[in-house]
Amino acid sequence: MEKHSGRYSLYGNPITRRQSRACDRWQRRFVRMFDYDPQERYELAAVEEPVTSEFFGLKHIVRTDVRNPALPEGPAEPIDPAGGVMISTIRMGFGHYRIAMAGASAARAMGFTPYWLDLLSVPGITTDVISYCNRWYSFFSRVSQRSNLFNKYVWETVSTGDRTLPVLQQLMHAWIVAWPWRFMKNNIKDYKMSELFRNLHEALPPQMPMLTAHMWNCMGAAAGGMSNVVDMMFDNWPMAFQLTEGVKHAVQSPSGYYRFRSLLGFDERDRVLKAMPQEELYCTGHHVDHELVANIEADCGKRLQRMQAKEPRRLLITMGGAGAQRELFQAVIEHCLPLIRKEQVTLFVNLGDHRDNWDWLRGEMKDDIGLLQTHFDWEATRNLADAVRDSPAAGLHVFLFDNTFHAVYATNYLMRVTDVLITKPSELAFYPVPKIFNARVGGHEKWGAVRGAEIGDSTVEVRSLGHTLQAIDLLVQEDDLLELYCRQIVKNKAAGIYDGAYKCVELATGKPFVRSEVEPPS
Numbered sequence: 001m002e003k004h005s006g007r008y009s010l011y012g013n014p015i016t017r018r019q020s021r022a023c024d025r026w027q028r029r030f031v032r033m034f035d036y037d038p039q040e041r042y043e044l045a046a047v048e049e050p051v052t053s054e055f056f057g058l059k060h061i062v063r064t065d066v067r068n069p070a071l072p073e074g075p076a077e078p079i080d081p082a083g084g085v086m087i088s089t090i091r092m093g094f095g096h097y098r099i100a101m102a103g104a105s106a107a108r109a110m111g112f113t114p115y116w117l118d119l120l121s122v123p124g125i126t127t128d129v130i131s132y133c134n135r136w137y138s139f140f141s142r143v144s145q146r147s148n149l150f151n152k153y154v155w156e157t158v159s160t161g162d163r164t165l166p167v168l169q170q171l172m173h174a175w176i177v178a179w180p181w182r183f184m185k186n187n188i189k190d191y192k193m194s195e196l197f198r199n200l201h202e203a204l205p206p207q208m209p210m211l212t213a214h215m216w217n218c219m220g221a222a223a224g225g226m227s228n229v230v231d232m233m234f235d236n237w238p239m240a241f242q243l244t245e246g247v248k249h250a251v252q253s254p255s256g257y258y259r260f261r262s263l264l265g266f267d268e269r270d271r272v273l274k275a276m277p278q279e280e281l282y283c284t285g286h287h288v289d290h291e292l293v294a295n296i297e298a299d300c301g302k303r304l305q306r307m308q309a310k311e312p313r314r315l316l317i318t319m320g321g322a323g324a325q326r327e328l329f330q331a332v333i334e335h336c337l338p339l340i341r342k343e344q345v346t347l348f349v350n351l352g353d354h355r356d357n358w359d360w361l362r363g364e365m366k367d368d369i370g371l372l373q374t375h376f377d378w379e380a381t382r383n384l385a386d387a388v389r390d391s392p393a394a395g396l397h398v399f400l401f402d403n404t405f406h407a408v409y410a411t412n413y414l415m416r417v418t419d420v421l422i423t424k425p426s427e428l429a430f431y432p433v434p435k436i437f438n439a440r441v442g443g444h445e446k447w448g449a450v451r452g453a454e455i456g457d458s459t460v461e462v463r464s465l466g467h468t469l470q471a472i473d474l475l476v477q478e479d480d481l482l483e484l485y486c487r488q489i490v491k492n493k494a495a496g497i498y499d500g501a502y503k504c505v506e507l508a509t510g511k512p513f514v515r516s517e518v519e520p521p522s
Contacts, residue, residue, distance in 0.1 A: 001195070011243075042200050042202075046076065057114065079115060085107040087213070109294075197216070254283055282503070286498045288430065291412075312344055314346045317329060337371070344476060348418065358398070421436070429445075429449060434489070457489045459481075
C-alpha cells in the first residue's frame with residue numbers, strides 16, 4: 001500500500017493525512033514493541049500434526065528454522081502448490097477457525113490437499129502481534145457478555161461504527177486495538193500492521209491458492225506478494241477493515257455483497273465513495289463444511305423421524321471463544337433439567353477449551369452432578385456422536401477439550417446428530433441446522449441473526465433469557481418450527497445457499513465446483 005500526496009486510500013477513496021500518519025505510527029508501535037526485523041527470513045514446510053491430521057487430510061505448516069515446542073518434530077515435507085490449497089486462519093474467537101475448517105473440508109472434497117496455516121503457531125512477529133491484539137479482543141468480548149450497558153453503548157459502537165455515547169467511544173479508542181471497524185481509516189491501520197507479516201508469506205509459493213479466514217491473514221498474504229488469495233468473509237455486516245485490495249472477496253449474502261460493492265457506510269462522514277470493483281467481490285453463499293452440506297437431506301430427515309417417534313429433542317449449546325456465557329448456560333441447563341428427567345430433552349453442552357468453565361459448572365450442579373456424562377477428548381466425542389446417529393440419545397452431556405481445533409470442530413460434528421443448536425448469531429448463524437439465536441455480542445452479529453431468520457433455518461434473535469427459554473419450549477414441546485426449519489434447510493441447499501466454501505475453492509484454484517463431484521460415497 002502506497003501513499004499519494006501523503007494520504008493512503010482504499011479503492012481510490014483517500015483518508016486524511018492525519019489519519020495516514022496515525023496508521024504509520026500504529027505500525028511503528030509494533031516494530032518497536034517486538035523488535036521487528038524486516039530482513040528476517042522464514043523457512044516453512046508441511047508436517048502431519050496429531051490434532052489436525054485426521055481431519056480432511058490436513059498438513060500443518062510449520063517454521064523449520066525456529067523450533068516451536070508446541071508442534072511435533074515429525075518429518076517435514078515441501079509444500080505442493082499445484083495439488084494443495086493453503087488455509088490461513090487465527091484464533092480470534094472460534095468463528096475464524098470454523099470458516100477455515102469449512103474451506104479445508106471443501107478443498108479436500110474437491111480433490112486438493114489442504115495446508116493449515118495458523119499464524120499463531122508460527123513463531124515470529126505474527127505470533128507476537130496477533131497474541132497482543134487477541135488478548136484485548138477477548139477481554140472486551142467477555143466484558144460485553146457480562147455487561148449489557150457496555151455491550152450496548154461501547155462494544156456495539158466499536159463493532160459497527162454507530163455512535164451511541166461518543167465520550168465512552170473515545171475512551172475505548174485508547175484501550176481497544178482498533179478504531180470502529182466499519183470505517184476506511186481502520187482498514188488502512190490494520191493493513192499497515194499486517195504488512196509486518198510480509199516475510200512469512202514471502203516464504204510461501206507466490207502463486208499457491210490461498211483461502212484466508214481473517215483479514216489480517218489476507219492482508220499479510222497480499223503484502224507478501226501472494227497473487228491467488230480468496231478472503232472468506234465473515235459475518236453479515238460489512239465492515240471496511242475486512243477488505244484487502246488486490247484479492248478476491250467471498251461474501252456470504254446478497255445484502256453483504258451490496259454494502260461491500262458500494263462501500264456504503266464506510267466513511268465516518270457518510271460520504272458517497274467510489275465503489276469496489278466487481279472483479280474483486282463475489283457472492284458465494286455460506287461457508288459450510290462439505291460433510292454438513294452433502295448430508296443435509298439425510299440429517300434433516302432423521303430430525304423429522306425423531307420428532308415423529310417422540311424421541312427426546314436434542315439440543316446443543318456451544319460456548320464461544322471468549323468463554324463468557326455462564327449466565328446463559330446456567331439458565332438453559334436449569335430449565336432443561338426437568339425435561340431431561342422426563343426424557344423430553346437430550347442436552348449437549350460444548351464448553352470448548354474453557355476448563356475453568358467446567359470447574360464452575362461442576363460447582364453449580366453439585367446437586368445434579370449424577371446426571372452429567374462427560375466427554376473430554378475427541379475420541380469420546382466422536383464415539384458418542386456416531387453411536388447416536390441412528391440410535392436414541394438421552395441425558396445431559398458435557399464436552400471439553402485441550403485444544404482449539406477439537407473445541408471448534410466438536411460443534412460441527414455434533415451438529416449432524418442435533419435437532420436444535422442454541423447459539424449467539426456468530427459464524428454459526430450460517431450453518432444448516434435449526435437454530436435458536438440468543439443475544440448477540442456486538443452489533444455486527446445482529447445481521448447474522450437477520451440472515452438466518454430470513455432464509456428460514458433459525459429463530460429471530462431472542463435477546464433475553466426469558467425469550468430464549470420460551471424458544472426452547474416452542475421447539476421442544478411443539479413440532480411446527482422444527483419441521484419448518486428442516487424443510488427450509490433442504491430448500492436452501494437446492495438454491496446453493498450453503499455452497500460458499502466450495503465456491504471459494506473454485507475461485508482460488510480455477511477448478512469448477514460440480515456438486516456430483518463432492519457428494520459423499522454411498
